[in-house]
Amino acid sequence: MKVKKYIVVFLFGVMTLMGCNGMDNEPTNSYTDRNFWTSIEKAQYMLNMAYNQLYSAGKMWNDERLSDNVFQGRTFTDQRRMRNGIADASLSIFASEWAELYEGIKTCNVFLEHIDALQASDVVKKNMKAQARFIRASLFFRLTNFYGAVPFFTKDISWEESHTIARTPRVKIIQWIHTELAEILTDLDNRISMDASANGKISQAADLMLQARVYLYDGDWANVQKYCELLMSGDYGIYQLFPNYSGLFDQDNEYNSEVIMDVAYVPTTRTWGEMYDMCPLSKGGRVSSTAPTQSLVDNYLTLDGETIDESTTYNPANPYVNRDPRLTATVVYDGYDWSGNVKDGSTNVVIHIHPNSADKSDAYQGPTANQSCTGYYVRKYYDTKHEAGVEAANNIITMRYADVLLMYAEAMNEQGKMSIDVWNKTIRPIRKRAGFTAAKALDYPSTADQATMRQLLRRERRSELALEGLRWFDIKRWKAGSEYLNGPVYGARFGNNNSLIKLDNYKFLETRDYLWSVPLSQLDINGHLKPNNSGYSN
Numbered sequence: 001m002k003v004k005k006y007i008v009v010f011l012f013g014v015m016t017l018m019g020c021n022g023m024d025n026e027p028t029n030s031y032t033d034r035n036f037w038t039s040i041e042k043a044q045y046m047l048n049m050a051y052n053q054l055y056s057a058g059k060m061w062n063d064e065r066l067s068d069n070v071f072q073g074r075t076f077t078d079q080r081r082m083r084n085g086i087a088d089a090s091l092s093i094f095a096s097e098w099a100e101l102y103e104g105i106k107t108c109n110v111f112l113e114h115i116d117a118l119q120a121s122d123v124v125k126k127n128m129k130a131q132a133r134f135i136r137a138s139l140f141f142r143l144t145n146f147y148g149a150v151p152f153f154t155k156d157i158s159w160e161e162s163h164t165i166a167r168t169p170r171v172k173i174i175q176w177i178h179t180e181l182a183e184i185l186t187d188l189d190n191r192i193s194m195d196a197s198a199n200g201k202i203s204q205a206a207d208l209m210l211q212a213r214v215y216l217y218d219g220d221w222a223n224v225q226k227y228c229e230l231l232m233s234g235d236y237g238i239y240q241l242f243p244n245y246s247g248l249f250d251q252d253n254e255y256n257s258e259v260i261m262d263v264a265y266v267p268t269t270r271t272w273g274e275m276y277d278m279c280p281l282s283k284g285g286r287v288s289s290t291a292p293t294q295s296l297v298d299n300y301l302t303l304d305g306e307t308i309d310e311s312t313t314y315n316p317a318n319p320y321v322n323r324d325p326r327l328t329a330t331v332v333y334d335g336y337d338w339s340g341n342v343k344d345g346s347t348n349v350v351i352h353i354h355p356n357s358a359d360k361s362d363a364y365q366g367p368t369a370n371q372s373c374t375g376y377y378v379r380k381y382y383d384t385k386h387e388a389g390v391e392a393a394n395n396i397i398t399m400r401y402a403d404v405l406l407m408y409a410e411a412m413n414e415q416g417k418m419s420i421d422v423w424n425k426t427i428r429p430i431r432k433r434a435g436f437t438a439a440k441a442l443d444y445p446s447t448a449d450q451a452t453m454r455q456l457l458r459r460e461r462r463s464e465l466a467l468e469g470l471r472w473f474d475i476k477r478w479k480a481g482s483e484y485l486n487g488p489v490y491g492a493r494f495g496n497n498n499s500l501i502k503l504d505n506y507k508f509l510e511t512r513d514y515l516w517s518v519p520l521s522q523l524d525i526n527g528h529l530k531p532n533n534s535g536y537s538n
Contacts, residue, residue, distance in 0.1 A: 040120040040128075046111045047128055050135045053104030055263050057272035057381075057396045060469035061290065062093075067471035068484045069296045069462075071491070071503050073373030074289045083485060085507030088517065089536045095519035097146060101139050108136035109156040130187035131202045134210070137177045141214055144170045145473060146516045148533055152176070166528040167518075174214060181211050191237025199255040199264075200395075205236045206261040209399045212407055217477045221411040228408035231260075231401075232425075239401040241433045246329035246341070249381050251394045260399035271391040278378040280332055280351050281371060282361040283344075284390045288372040292331045292467075294490040294500055297376065299462050300324040305441030307459075316493070325435035330466050332377035334492065344384040351377070355494050364494045367503065375492025375501060380467045397468065402430055406461050413453050420444040427457070430464060481508040511535055 036042060064070055065079040072080055078093035087094075111132045115125055136154075143150045152168035188204045212227035230236065242248045242258040254262070265271055277289040302311040303322045313322045320333045327333075328341055334353040339346045353375050357363045367373045383392035409426040412418050423444040431441050448456065461474060475484050486508040491501035512535025523529055523538055532538045 037114045037117065040115075040118050040124065043111065043115050043118055043128065046107065047132060050104060050107045050111060050132055051264075053100065053107055054135050054138055055396070055398055057263065057265070057274055057392075060396055060398075061274045061278075063469035063472055064467055065290060067475065068293060068489070068506075069466055069471050070290050070378075071293050071374055071489055072290050073367055073503065074287060080504070082513065083506045083508075084504070085509055085513070087536075089520040089523065089532060089538075091517065094516050095521050097516075098143075098519050098522065101143050104139045105136055106156060108132045108139070109154065112136075113156055126187040127189065130184035133180055133184050134188070134202050134207060137180045138210060140173055141177055141210070144173050145217065145476070147518060148515045149173075151529070163526045164528060165526070174218065177214055178211065181207050181214075191239075196255070200262065202261065203237065205231060205239065206399060208236060209260050209404065212404070213399075216407050216411075217473065219414070219477065221414045224407055224411035225415070225417075228404050228411065231404045232408065239404070241402060241405075241429055243433065245326055245434055248400075249394060249397065251383060251385050254395045258401045259395075259397055260401065260404075262398055263396040265393045265395055267385070267393040268387065271387060271393045272396070273389060273391050275378065275382055275386070275392055276390040279382055279390060280338075280362045280377045282349075282351065282359075283338070283382075284386070285377070286389075287370040288377060290378070291372040291374040291491075292376040292378060293374055293503075294376075294492060295484075296462070296466055297327065297331060297333070297492075299459055299466075300327040301441065301459075301463070303436065303441070304438045305436065319493075324463055326463050326466075328379070330378075330380045332379045334375065336379075342379070342382065342384060353377075353492070353494075364492070364501075367501075373491065373501075373503060375494050378467065402464055403470075405430060406457070406464060410454075410457050410461070413450060413457060416450065418450070418453055420446070427460060430460070434464075476514050479510075479514070481513055482510055485513075509535060 062079070065072055065077065066082065078087070078091050081087045081091060112129060115129060115132075118125070140150075140152065149167035149169050150173070151162075151165040152173050153165065157165070185204055185207050188202060188207055189198060191203045191205050194201065194203065208227050208230050212224050212231070215221075215223040215227065231239065237260075238257065239260060240257045242253065242256045244253075247253050248256065248258060251267075274290075276284070276286050278291070279285040281288070297319075298308055301307060301324045302314050303324070304311055304313055306312075306314075308314040308319075311322075315321070320327065320335065328336070332338075332351055332353075334351070334357075336351040336353075338344075338349040338351050351362050352359050353362050353364055353372065355364045362371055362377070364373075364375045365371050381392070381394065381396070383390075383394045385394075386392050405426040409418070409422060412422045428442050428444075436442055445453070445456070458474070458478070462471065465471070475481055485506050487506060488502055489504040489506055491503055493500055495501045512533075515533045517536035518529050518532050523532060530538050
């Protein structure tokens with residue numbers, strides 16, 4: 001099944017009427033069970049739609065906007081309301097995310113209730129059902145991460161039934177997810193036996209990684225270790241770090257040996273356009289509505305393996321030299337060698353962002369200008385083969401092997417098992433791939449205690465996975481909202497007297513802000529969803 005089979009083509013766009021029904025919308029569709037469920041090929045169209053509803057570039061960037069990695073400067077978005085501590089149950093993102101996730105769950109439930117009646121081998125049907133069950137488990141996992149206890153059901157329900165279902169405790173849903181993933185594992189394909197035509201298809205490795213991630217979010221370190229070791233064993237596919245960190249996200253390197261699961265995009269057929277409002281204006285951007293923060297930039301080590309506060313090589317007047325090369329692969333900063341780092345065929349192109357720059361195309365011009373309000377632009381995921389309007393067709397990676405190594409290192413440290421052997425299997429190769437050569441950066445810090453190692457691993461995780469939609473969920477599971485999402489938000493040193501630009505002042509309430517509110521619209525139509533999450537009105 002080629003990648004394009006996982007893209008829902010226009011001719012079957014009407015099928016969304018069957019799967020895209022929020023819990024507050026009475027189902028209406030142009031198909032009946034009798035005239036649609038007639039072949040396994042049509043069932044594949046429904047499965048394709050479930051893949052589309054699982055995740056997208058838009059969701060990844062929206063997730064990133066919840067964190068301290070980026071700042072939205074031009075509009076007062078729902079994410080900024082949350083970060084400013086003024087969100088309430090009527091926020092539109094609470095309702096839209098809820099509806100979209102239940103639409104995907106409905107698609108999976110409808111699919112699972114009809115596929116057995118179709119003519120196909122049991123092996124084919126079991127594999128297709130396993131894919132749908134994986135997607136459904138993933139959607140429920142996302143729901144519980146945002147809302148905690150949520151309505152839970154594994155069959156297609158009627159509009160009337162949806163108004164009577166109460167919330168199931170998160171712990172019970174998580175238990176079901178683990179059981180579900182265990183049951184479907186053998187019905188999914190092993191990457192070892194999959195050929196290139198199956199790229200983009202949910203595999204056994206994706207199942208194991210989701211298990212590890214669910215356990216990670218609950219701090220079940222023994223099981224994180226268990227599932228990471230299964231992935232590292234090679235029994236479910238030979239995964240390894242792609243040699244070039246920046247190239248990992250390029251179209252030309254899709255489905256490389258590091259990618260365990262991704263969201264497929266295809267030139268001209270299915271593209272994503274968020275980069276239009278994040279990349280430098282001189283490189284096709286329209287406005288800079290989402291830009292990296294100074295906090296993210298400061299997270300990257302110097303090449304000697306020290307933080308910028310510790311290193312004698314760090315120069316605040318020239319802050320982007322001698323830094324972790326992943327900074328250059330992730331963020332566009334003042335004086336950025338575009339031609340040397342982006343490889344889009346341009347020559348002698350340098351991005352100038354300082355407000356005193358002669359070229360004002362990308363230069364900082366204030367918090368409400370079209371140019372970046374932070375003094376930085378997004379580099380990671382910029383598609384050098386982009387189409388008009390910076391429409392991108394490079395895949396969005398949702399699971400990759402570097403994350404397996406980072407999860408494993410964290411699990412071992414939290415269990416008091418961190419060692420030179422664990423370090424050399426995990427952090428050392430990640431840093432070596434990034435471009436570090438200094439002993440301080442690569443060698444095991446034998447004098448670091450567990451707490452020091454914990455902070456080191458959190459910093460490493462942020463640098464490696466920045467702008468990939470995971471930061472907010474890490475902050476949430478660490479219960480570190482007050483540490484990272486409370487207080488001033490800064491941009492580059494373009495303020496008066498070379499001061500940092502102050503962008504906003506975040507406010508994080510520990511008793512409220514780890515969960516979202518149940519949408520007000522849902523509370524109005526279904527009293528069984530009350531009481532709402534702490535800090536939100538009913």
